Amino acid sequence: MISYTAKRLFGILITLLLLSILTFALTRLVPGTPWGANAQIPLSAEQEAIFRQRYGMDKPVVEQYLIWLRNAILLDFGRPFTAPELSVTELIAKALPYSAIVGGIACLFALAIGVILGMVAAAARNGWLDNLVTSYAVIIAAMPSFVLAYLLAYFFAAQWRLLPSGGWGGPQHLVLPVIAYGLPVTGGVARWTRQCLVDTMSSDYVRTAYAKGLRQAAVIARHVLRNALIPMITSFLPLFPGMMTGSIFIEVVFGLPGLGRYFVQSSSNRDYPLVLGITIFWAVLIMLTYFITDVLYGIIDPRVRITERK
Amino acid sequence: MSANKKLSRRNMLKLAGLTGAGAALAACAPQTVEKVVEKEKVVEVEKIVEVTAAAPTGPTNALGVTLPADALPLDQQYIKLGIGAVGGGFGHIMESLYNRAFEHAGGAETLTTLNIDLETVPVACESWTVSEDGLSWDFALRKDLVFSNGTPITAHDWVYTLRWSLARGYDFGWFYTDIKNATEVMNGSVPPEQLGIEAVDDYTLRITTKAYTPYLPGLGTWFQVAKKDIWETAGENWALDPKRYVSSGPFILSEFNRGVSHKWTLNKTYKGIRRPYVTEIREQPLPGGIAAYIAGDIQTYAIDGNTPPAEVALINANPVLRAESHPQPSSYTDYLGFNTMPGAFPPLDNPDVRLALCKAIDKETLVGEIWRGFSNPAWGILPKGFPGYTGDKLKELDPNVYNPEAARQLLSKAGFADGKGFPKFEMWIRQPTPIQLTMCQAIQARWKENLGIEIELKPADFQAFAEVYQGKGEKAPIYHVAYSLDYYDPATFLNVFVTNGGRHPHKDPAWDEAYAKANTLRDPAARFAAIAEVEAQLVNSTAYYFLHSPFSIMLWPCNAKGETLQPNKDGYSFWGGGGVGCPHAYEGIYWTDPACRAGVG
Numbered sequence: 005m006i007s008y009t010a011k012r013l014f015g016i017l018i019t020l021l022l023l024s025i026l027t028f029a030l031t032r033l034v035p036g037t038p039w040g041a042n043a044q045i046p047l048s049a050e051q052e053a054i055f056r057q058r059y060g061m062d063k064p065v066v067e068q069y070l071i072w073l074r075n076a077i078l079l080d081f082g083r084p085f086t087a088p089e090l091s092v093t094e095l096i097a098k099a100l101p102y103s104a105i106v107g108g109i110a111c112l113f114a115l116a117i118g119v120i121l122g123m124v125a126a127a128a129r130n131g132w133l134d135n136l137v138t139s140y141a142v143i144i145a146a147m148p149s150f151v152l153a154y155l156l157a158y159f160f161a162a163q164w165r166l167l168p169s170g171g172w173g174g175p176q177h178l179v180l181p182v183i184a185y186g187l188p189v190t191g192g193v194a195r196w197t198r199q200c201l202v203d204t205m206s207s208d209y210v211r212t213a214y215a216k217g218l219r220q221a222a223v224i225a226r227h228v229l230r231n232a233l234i235p236m237i238t239s240f241l242p243l244f245p246g247m248m249t250g251s252i253f254i255e256v257v258f259g260l261p262g263l264g265r266y267f268v269q270s271s272s273n274r275d276y277p278l279v280l281g282i283t284i285f286w287a288v289l290i291m292l293t294y295f296i297t298d299v300l301y302g303i304i305d306p307r308v309r310i311t312e313r314k
Numbered sequence: 315m316s317a318n319k320k321l322s323r324r325n326m327l328k329l330a331g332l333t334g335a336g337a338a339l340a341a342c343a344p345q346t347v348e349k350v351v352e353k354e355k356v357v358e359v360e361k362i363v364e365v366t367a368a369a370p371t372g373p374t375n376a377l378g379v380t381l382p383a384d385a386l387p388l389d390q391q392y393i394k395l396g397i398g399a400v401g402g403g404f405g406h407i408m409e410s411l412y413n414r415a416f417e418h419a420g421g422a423e424t425l426t427t428l429n430i431d432l433e434t435v436p437v438a439c440e441s442w443t444v445s446e447d448g449l450s451w452d453f454a455l456r457k458d459l460v461f462s463n464g465t466p467i468t469a470h471d472w473v474y475t476l477r478w479s480l481a482r483g484y485d486f487g488w489f490y491t492d493i494k495n496a497t498e499v500m501n502g503s504v505p506p507e508q509l510g511i512e513a514v515d516d517y518t519l520r521i522t523t524k525a526y527t528p529y530l531p532g533l534g535t536w537f538q539v540a541k542k543d544i545w546e547t548a549g550e551n552w553a554l555d556p557k558r559y560v561s562s563g564p565f566i567l568s569e570f571n572r573g574v575s576h577k578w579t580l581n582k583t584y585k586g587i588r589r590p591y592v593t594e595i596r597e598q599p600l601p602g603g604i605a606a607y608i609a610g611d612i613q614t615y616a617i618d619g620n621t622p623p624a625e626v627a628l629i630n631a632n633p634v635l636r637a638e639s640h641p642q643p644s645s646y647t648d649y650l651g652f653n654t655m656p657g658a659f660p661p662l663d664n665p666d667v668r669l670a671l672c673k674a675i676d677k678e679t680l681v682g683e684i685w686r687g688f689s690n691p692a693w694g695i696l697p698k699g700f701p702g703y704t705g706d707k708l709k710e711l712d713p714n715v716y717n718p719e720a721a722r723q724l725l726s727k728a729g730f731a732d733g734k735g736f737p738k739f740e741m742w743i744r745q746p747t748p749i750q751l752t753m754c755q756a757i758q759a760r761w762k763e764n765l766g767i768e769i770e771l772k773p774a775d776f777q778a779f780a781e782v783y784q785g786k787g788e789k790a791p792i793y794h795v796a797y798s799l800d801y802y803d804p805a806t807f808l809n810v811f812v813t814n815g816g817r818h819p820h821k822d823p824a825w826d827e828a829y830a831k832a833n834t835l836r837d838p839a840a841r842f843a844a845i846a847e848v849e850a851q852l853v854n855s856t857a858y859y860f861l862h863s864p865f866s867i868m869l870w871p872c873n874a875k876g877e878t879l880q881p882n883k884d885g886y887s888f889w890g891g892g893g894v895g896c897p898h899a900y901e902g903i904y905w906t907d908p909a910c911r912a913g914v915g
Contacts, residue, residue: 036777039413039485050501051483086403086413087572089551099573154603162608162915169609170601172574259396259601259611261574272775273402273413 012298016291020284024076027283028069031276038085038274059085072280081284082277086269092281096263103250103262106178110186111247115240118190122197127224129202137194145191150253153184157257170258181258185251189243196239200232207231234305241297245289372904376580377564379589384875384906391592393900394613396600397573405553405567407538407897408479411486415554418890419897420565420578420595423467423586425453425519425534428896430882432802434531437587438467438539438562439519448526448836449494453519453534458585461541462561469513474542477506489536489800492527526834528841532801535896538562564588564899565595574598591876591904604628607869608635608915610908614889616642618866619688619749626686629869634914638872640887644690644697644863646798647807648750650741650757651858652791653819659739659791661728668856670724672713674764680756681862684749689864694849695797695807697863699884702804704846711853718764725765733766742772742790744779753861754794788819794861804845805833811852820857872910878902 039047039055047055056062060071075082081092090098125137160180161169167179204210205228213223250264263282270278372381373388385391395417402413407422423438436442439453459467480487480499490496494510510522523530541560544552552558559567561581569577576597580590600612604625607615617626617639629635652662652671661667681691690698693708708714722732730736743754754771761767769792774782783790799806808829813821828851832844852858870879870889878901881887890898 034778035781036775039483047483047485048501051485051487054483084403088403089554090572095572098571102574154605157601157603157605157609161611162605165609165915168601169603169606169611171598171611255599257602259599259606261397261599266573272777274777 009299012295016288016295019291020287023287024073024280024284025069027280028072028276031274031279032065034274036274038276072277076280076284081281084270084278084281085275086273086278092277095266095278096281096285099261099263099266100249102172102260103255103264104248106181106185106254106260106262107247107250108244109178110182111189111244113182113186114189114193114243114247117186118193119197119236121190121194122199123201123224125194125198126201126205127220129205134198137198141191141194143191144188145195147188148253149184149188149251150257152187153180153254153257156180156184170260172260177258181254181260184257185247185254189247193240193243197232197236200235201228204228204232230304234301237300237304238297241300242290242293245286245293249286249289375591375593376582377584377589379591381591381904382875385591386905386907388593391905392594392596393592393903394600395595395597396612397576397597405551405555405559406540407536408475408484408540409482409553410484411489411536413485416576416597417897418595418899419538419563420899421553421559421561421563421567421581422538422540423459423562423588424897425472425537425539426531427535427588427898428802430878430880430888431884432882434535434802437534438472439534442531444530448834449523451521451523451530452514453521455517455519456586457517459562460583460585462559462566462581462583463541464583465541466516467539467541467562468516469519470516471539471542472519472537473511473513475540476511476537477509478540478545480509481506486536489533492523492525492530492533494522494524525830526836527805528834528836528838529801529803529805532803532806535801538897564590564901588899588901590899590901592900595900610871610911613870613874615869616866617688617869619685619864620747621688623686632914634872634911635869638869638914640868640870640889642866642868642888643699643884643886644865646796647692647695647697647860647863648753648794648796649692649695649858649860651793651795651818651820652856653788653793654857655788655819655821658788658819659737661730661736662739662791664728665856666724667728667730668859669713670721670728670765671761672856672859673715673717673721673724675757675760675859676716677714677861678716680753680760684752684756685862685864688866689862692860692863694853695811695858695860696804696849697799697865700799700804700807701802702842702845702849704849707846708850708853711850713853713856713859721764725767730767733768736765736767738768738770739791740770740772741792741794742774742779742782743794744774744783744796745776746773746794750794750796783819790819804842804849808833808845808849808852811858818857820855822855822857825851825855871908873906873908874903875906876903 037052037055038059039052053062061068063071072082079093083091084095087095121137121140125134128134157169157180160167168177170180171177201224210223210227213227218226250262250267252264252268254260255262255264266278267282267286269275270282371383372385374380375388375391381388381391402410402415404410404414405416407414407416407419425436425438426434427437429435436453438459439455442451442453444451455467455469455472457466461467476490476493477499480490480496481502483500487496487500495504495508496510498504499506499509510524512520512522514520521530539562540553541562544560548558548560552560553567554570554572556567556570561567561584564581564584564586565578566581567576568579569575578595578597580593600606602612604615606612617629629639652668653659654663654668656663677691681689692698693705693711693714694703696703696705698705725731725733725736741754741758743751746754751771751773758769758771761769772782779790779793783793797807797810810817811825812829813823813826825848829845829848832841832848835841835844853860868889878890879887890900890903
């Protein structure tokens with residue numbers, strides 16, 4: 005397990021290095037400059053020179069990258085052009101909690117609803133309830149979250165005045181964003197849960213359990229769920245970093261401060277330090293999630309540990 | 315400003331307002347609803363007049379301004395703005411216009427501003443005079459103005475601000491290039507001390523221009539003062555830090571939580587003429603969409619050609635929302651440009667070919683069908699209703715007359731009968747909205763249908779567009795851009811077509827000369843007439859094809875009252891003092907009981 009962990013961590017570092025090179029190169033290849041963002045006419049060469057010098061971009065690109073890498077190793081990702089009073093790390097730390105709260109709760113909401121629906125569908129396999137859940141899953145998964153967001157805001161905020169249409173405040177401000185963000189995800193979760201459960205329920209050992217006279221509840225709890233959990237964990241755990249880092253659509257529609265809009269705006273603003281910082285941050289989060297998933301996999305499934313030992 | 319000019323503009327703006335509102339209504343609502351709305355709009359105007367006549371016996375704010383009797387308590391008097399409309403890295407507008415953090419001018423005094431009739435009026439100055447040669451403008455500054463730290467605001471602060479800004483690569487620096495040596499200071503070829511701005515004495519600011527610039531006071535609407543040496547003494551980003559912020563305006567930055575909440579409270583040391591009723595400007599991420607407006611979570615909402623038809627229908631069907639709708643005058647024009655540089659993209663350097671391309675576009679039909687009443691066809695660069703507008707005459711010019719048969723003949727004469735052998739050019743489109751893209755697709759289809767030629771559409775964001783269009787060899791053969799006004803004079807639009815303005819891949823020294831001569835005429839009537847001539851020459855050059863001038867309809871709640879919101883002499887109402895597009899401090903707006911909004915949801 006130790007060598008496996010070490011190998012995986014080394015792999016993560018190499019991936020991050022390659023990713024940083026690729027992202028750095030792409031930011032420099034895309035036309036435009038941070039100081040020319042939104043400008044009606046490009047700055048003159050003399051004006052550009054002032055900015056290049058100010059932001060250390062008058063050096064060769066390779067040298068710029070090496071300087072960035074050295075600083076990044078020390079967790080200094082520079083200062084965003086569009087928020088020069090903060091470091092990239094500070095900006096991410098400031099924006100992330102808002103996205104994490106909304107995305108985290110939305111993810112839990114999606115999992116809770118989706119797993120329950122999936123279990124219901126699996127238990128009523130090929131029955132009308134199964135068809136109903138499957139239809140729901142397809143329809144809700146096909147609906148973009150921002151469409152749902154506008155509909156929810158229109159009815160719950162504008163028409164019925166039950167909830168605020170957006171903004172950041174008390175728990176009531178979270179209800180609509182969480183539903184709009186989480187509900188479309190329930191469809192996929194329900195379908196995958198159903199699939200995993202149905203596959204497991206078709207296994208020989210489940211038939212054996214039934215043959216031994218165990219009740220359905222006991223079979224599902226002891227044999228089906230535990231085995232179905234393995235593919236479910238691998239699929240559902242990565243949902244968290246994806247959703248907790250924010251959605252531009254949800255943040256814009258509901259007026260939430262969060263990391264989602266920085267993902268998009270940093271690119272359109274050509275805010276190189278922020279693009280790199282967010283990309284690396286997101287990659288670390290995703291890779292750590294998969295890493296943890298793999299470790300959990302080994303804990304849940306003894307076969308993984310046995311293979312590792314061999 | 316001459317009487318002729320005022321009369322002309324009034325008529326034109328009235329015409330534009332009526333046409334625009336009528337077109338939008340006709341496009342969006344059934345006939346019966348239209349009649350109801352006309353009635354409601356009248357009622358709304360009457361209400362405003364009645365309210366502004368109320369005695370000022372309401373609460374008194376920290377600036378000593380007493381609100382009218384019908385005002386809500388002070389804690390409910392605030393302006394709510396969204397972060398992200400601009401949301402950039404710079405706190406003071408003279409650091410960056412395009413990447414500034416704050417859209418309004420609450421914390422900084424402007425030299426001038428626009429009144430609700432869109433006339434330039436003094437703010438930090440009391441008056442201005444121009445020298446006999448028309449080159450030196452003396453602004454008599456108000457002597458009682460102080461910064462929030464108690465230091466008097468003098469001419470030296472204004473001189474410092476503009477010198478500092480232009481010498482530091484200001485992205486809006488081109489706006490000031492009428493000022494002597496502005497270009498040279500930006501390029502570093504002369505020191506900032508040689509910029510045409512000086513303090514004659516503590517309270518007389520002199521600005522010297524290269525040529526007579528009758529709209530110079532209009533440039534002052536964007537010119538905001540900073541304390542002398544502030545960047546050197548308070549350090550970079552002082553304008554993003556409430557502890558270091560030094561205000562010259564009616565508000566001061568009291569909270570800055572990047573991307574989450576920015577709060578401006580009344581600056582108690584402020585002694586200027588902008589006297590807001592409201593006590594705070596609160597900036598935060600705001601929800602979007604009509605639902606947020608109906609729910610009262612946002613204070614304004616704008617609809618235009620990009621608004622989904624269902625949403626427009628929803629507004630049309632709701633009497634309260636209809637009464638809260640205020641058509642705005644067109645402030646920009648969308649146009650096509652052709653790269654006419656010799657040898658760059660033949661045959662676009664052939665005027666016959668360009669004329670064929672122009673005549674093959676059925677502008678009026680396309681604008682009507684695609685913009686659904688939210689835009690007027692443009693016959694020149696000046697939007698309908700703008701001072702100096704002569705669209706009715708320009709409409710008759712050959713490039714503006716749709717005639718596909720004549721277009722085919724012209725193309726055939728140039729050697730491209732039925733489009734055979736015509737190169738497949740790219741049309742670069744700068745940061746298009748969905749509806750602008752639709753418009754370009756329609757033009758693409760018209761050219762294919764009428765002339766048999768094909769083009770490729772290349773939508774691009776601002777930066778990618780600029781790189782192709784103006785940078786490194788001007789690689790865009792055909793382009794689609796929009797240009798928006800900065801002040802209310804034809805020069806705001808026509809200046810951009812001067813060859814050395816660097817905006818377009820087209821050179822016409824004869825036009826430059828004619829325009830320079832027209833623009834600097836001292837007699838306003840003669841100047842406007844001459845400018846109309848050069849605008850016609852611009853249309854006839856076929857280097858550009860002016861498409862249309864969109865407009866929007868702004869909604870704000872009926873319980874927002876105050877002199878700022880009154881209809882102006884042309885019937886338009888604007889949100890916030892100073893009219894369209896100009897930074898302001900929301901003086902002259904206050905909130906009353908929202909009972910009038912019953913039934914909005």
